[in-house]
Amino acid sequence: MLPYIIGGAALGAAGFAGYHSLAWRSQLYGETFIGTPGRDKRLALTYDDGPNDPHTLHLLDVLAKHEVKATFFLIGKFVQERPDIVQRVIAEGHVIGNHTTTHPRLPLLSAANVRAELEGCASALRDAGFTHEKIFRPPFGLRRPATLRVARELGYTPVMWTVTCWDWKKTTADRVAQHARRQITGGDVILMHDGGFKEMGADRAHTVIASDRIIGEYKQRGFEFVTVPGMMAGQSQNF
Ligand SMILES: [Zn+2]
Secondary structure, X not given: OOHHHHHHHHHHHOOHHHHHHHXXXXXXXXXXXXXXXXXXXXXXXXXXXXXXXXXXXXXXXXXXXXXXXXXXXXOHHHHHHOHHHHHHHHHOOOEEEEOOOOOOOHHHOOHHHHHHHHHHHHHHHHHOOOOOOOEEOOHHHOOOHHHHHHHHHOOOEEEOOOEEOOOOOOOOHHXXXXXXXXXXXXXXXXXXXXXXXXXXXXXXXXXXXXXXXXXXXXXXXXXXXXXHHHHHHOOOOOO
């Protein structure tokens, strides 16, 4: 069964409280990749809103310690500011994707401006000498069919998630890890943030510590951590 059918069926039965979480999986706004939930023991860690000094660097230390590769959806304006951090992300074997240039609410923009936001991030990466995977995460998870159409025209696969850790606001490592444990079923794309879209330097220490715990716990339970393209390659869906 395709994940979007699971998402669609659950959406109808869910109350309002469940709507927001399931909406991340919903395919009503256009097709997105959300992993292979409930189907295997792979997990894809994804980090949005970087590069961010110093938390991206601390996170890279944690990932290296566990020998785990993750996927980073970068904001173009921060790539321009700190290409040195991006350099390390790539050098250590992680995957990078497009999270726009300035992190706007894309459904409010014209198709031309959505295109400019995606192309701006791609050029920031290209100008600094980096190649990136053609994967794209919409800021705030906000999208509509027209948004995703532009992304697909540019060759991008939109990537959402099945697990969110609510780590973009003031929280603790305990809470972030607990959110992950409650939602992980296997085959998940896990949403976390190593940066903050408003400014460089946003505190994400809780995310770094929680990542260390989650990786340790789930590795011990026989789970494997993969990148988003790695997860895509291992499934039969047409993405
Ligand atoms: Zn974001």
